[in-house]
Amino acid sequence: MSSPVILVIGKIGQVGWELRRTLAPLGQVIAIDFPEIDLTDGNSIIKWMREIRPGIVINSAAYTAVDKAETEPEKCRHINGVAPGILAEEAKKLSAWFVHYSTDYIFDGTKTTAYTEQDAPNPLSEYGRSKLAGDQAVLQVDGKHLIFRLCWVYGARGQNFMLTIMRLAREREKLRVVSDQIGSPTWSRMIAQTTTLAVQQVLTTADSGRFKGVYHLAASGHTSWHGFAQAIIELMPAAGRKCQQVEAITTPEYPLPARRPARSVLSCEKLQRTFGLSLPDWQDSLKQVLEP
Numbered sequence: 001m002s003s004p005v006i007l008v009i010g011k012i013g014q015v016g017w018e019l020r021r022t023l024a025p026l027g028q029v030i031a032i033d034f035p036e037i038d039l040t041d042g043n044s045i046i047k048w049m050r051e052i053r054p055g056i057v058i059n060s061a062a063y064t065a066v067d068k069a070e071t072e073p074e075k076c077r078h079i080n081g082v083a084p085g086i087l088a089e090e091a092k093k094l095s096a097w098f099v100h101y102s103t104d105y106i107f108d109g110t111k112t113t114a115y116t117e118q119d120a121p122n123p124l125s126e127y128g129r130s131k132l133a134g135d136q137a138v139l140q141v142d143g144k145h146l147i148f149r150l151c152w153v154y155g156a157r158g159q160n161f162m163l164t165i166m167r168l169a170r171e172r173e174k175l176r177v178v179s180d181q182i183g184s185p186t187w188s189r190m191i192a193q194t195t196t197l198a199v200q201q202v203l204t205t206a207d208s209g210r211f212k213g214v215y216h217l218a219a220s221g222h223t224s225w226h227g228f229a230q231a232i233i234e235l236m237p238a239a240g241r242k243c244q245q246v247e248a249i250t251t252p253e254y255p256l257p258a259r260r261p262a263r264s265v266l267s268c269e270k271l272q273r274t275f276g277l278s279l280p281d282w283q284d285s286l287k288q289v290l291e292p
Contacts, residue, residue: 003027004203007054009037009087010061014158015101015150018192019060026200030054033061039083040075049090056199057091058099059084062131066105069127070257080130085137092143097202099195104151104183104218106132109261116267117149117214124259135214144212146198148191151218151266152228155188156289161225165232169243175233179226179248182263184218187285191217198275211274216266219282224248231283235290 004027010016011031023029030052038044039061049057062080063069069076084100091098105128106121123129138145154160162185168175194217202208223231226248233243251260272278279285 004055005030005052006056006058007032007048007052009033009039009057009059012158013060013062014153014155014160014188015191015195016060017157018155018189019058019195022189022192022196023058023199026196026203027055040078042082042086045083045086046090049087049094053094054091054096055094056097056099056203057087058195058199059087060101062101063127066125066127066260067257069125069130073126073130076126076130077133080127081133081137084134085141088138088141088143088145091145092141095144097144097146097199098138099146099148099199100134100138101191102135102147102149102214103128103131104149104264104266105261106135106149107261107264109181109263111263114265114267115216117216117270124261127258139214144209146202146211147214148195148217149214149266150186150191151264152183152185153188153191154185158188161185161228162232162286162289165229166236169233169236170240171242173242174245174247175229175243176247176249176254177226177229178251178254179224180250180262181260182222182224182265184220184222184265185228185282185286186217186219186279187289190219190279190285194271194277194279197277198271201275215271215274216268217271217279218266218268219279219285220268221281221283222265223282228282231286232290235287
């Protein structure tokens, strides 16, 4: 079988950046981002898909400004909700596999145990609703697809909680961080590596259609934002670190425009069962990122 052309959309994002490296052994990787492709413009999407004619499309681009989405719902819906459907439709016409990333924020966080792929979504924010619309659009097209729902993505580049905490820890002696929201911090590199291993199986299995579906993809274990912040600061080099205390606060003490799920831990049993893949504990990944 000849090596496929792999189109990665969102090359400068946390996951897209890592995918360029991890996917390279599988085929010819063409990676693009805004302004080359405009996910608010259907014609721009169609033009790229029909020119490149990829065998695999990976959409790692998204509107991720959760609070800003409350005041920019239209733009957020186009990028997160409408564009994935167009990509899935074009991929289906090419008989290409379409890989898309979703989020734990499609759930309301009221479940006391880990969410499975069968649990009913109930997003609390514009961002969550837009991502759910994207999932539904891909599923409706019903082409060859993998939807990976992620949780609390962070990495050594881009904009994320880890980098924000590190910056603040160098500037302030005390930080106040929410302790009543629970999730699984997941390293962007682990997401890219797991995606690549899944795609490799899809490419090398005769009855690859059985892989089609929605999967939860997150680190093992869970913590609060407060616990995550403490772990980050403890692993930071002492030189240049000002912060001495991380105070635990409640969500109402730190009001934000968008509501977040209180507990969005994801069960990744289906991923393990189907692909034989599981991610390490979040603390082990964090050590890999931060320890010299």
